[in-house]
Amino acid sequence: MSDLLTAILLGIVEGVTEFLPVSSTGHLVLATELLGYDPQRWAVFNIAIQPGAILAIVVLYWRTFMAVLSGLMKGEKHSIAFVRNLLIAFIPAVALGLAFNDQIEALLENAVVVAWALIIGGVAILIVERLAKTRDVGGISGVSVPQSVKIGLVQCMAMIPGVSRSGATIMGAMAFGIDRRTAAEFSFFLALPTLTGATVLQMYKHRDAITANDLQLIGVGALVSFVVALVVVKAFMAVVTKHGFAPFAWYRIAAGSVALLVLAAK
Incomplete structure (x- = not known):
């Protein structure tokens, strides 16, 4: 398979899975392993294309961003609380990400860990839902400071590939008493600083190894993930509103089980 086609395929996987509680990183690791790609070569690519999916949230929620920005300029309490809560939830990921970056990178090459994390995470979603x-x-600005701290700590679990950043933050928020829609939107907006930080860190750390061709492939992957994420986020909110998160839980359990079987047969 050509590098361009691989970049497009992984971009689709990223766009589909980034904001669903199914683990985008886990799916990218499994796709790399099961399709026979070199995991070390594509590890940085898998993280570097995340800004494409992030941009989809900016486009879809641009009115919210403009309202918050306007509110900040006017000193409005709800806008200040909105930004405060996201920053508080972001801090734990920064601290642990910098402290354990090498260990996290090692896990990115372990497809078995991903498969088990998918299964366990699926069971956890079913339990929280019930x-x-x-x-x-009343929205993100209505989340308390203690709840924001707890969500930030729970998000750190997603440093284990397969756990799912969105799944951890959404289920964590619901476990702490926050309504389903606010939990999902908190996860969406928290992705902006979290994924941007992870991308910048990886690009800087591997800057000497990244070639011009790599940058072109990253650009293609990011563009594809952006377009796909635009569609998926809208569909995701519709499914969650009608059916909750159980469909994603059962998918995780099935995907993790199939992955274990395929990996065992290789």
Whole structure:
């Protein structure tokens, strides 16, 4: 398979899975392993294309961003609380990401860890969906500081490939009493600083090894992930509103189980 086709395929995987509670990194690791790609070669690519999916959130929620920016300029409390909550939730990932970056990179090459994380995460989603007692908090600005800290800590679990950053933050938020829609949107917006930081760190760390051809492939992958994510996020909110997160939980369990079987047969 050509490098260009590989970049397009991985871009599709990133766009489809980044904001779903199914683990985009886990799927990219499995795609790399199961399709026979060199995992070390594509590891940086898999992280570097994330800004494409991030841009989709900026486009889809541009009115929210403009309202928050306008509110900040006017000193409005709800806009200040909106930004404060996201920054608080972002801090734990920065601290642990910098401290354990090498260990995290090593896990990116372990497809078995990803498969088990998919299964365990699926079971966890089913449990939270059944037991969590949530209430409408009035949006991200209505989330309390303690809840934001807890969401930030839970997000750190996603440093294990297959756990799912969006899944951890959404389910964590619901477990802490936050309504389903706010939990999902908190996860979407928290992705902006988290994934941007991870991309910048990886690009800087591997700057000497990245070629002009690599940059072109990253550009293609990011563009594809952007277009795909635009469609997927809208569909995701529609599914969650009607059916909750259970369909994604069962998908995780099935995907993880199939991956273990295929990996065992290789």
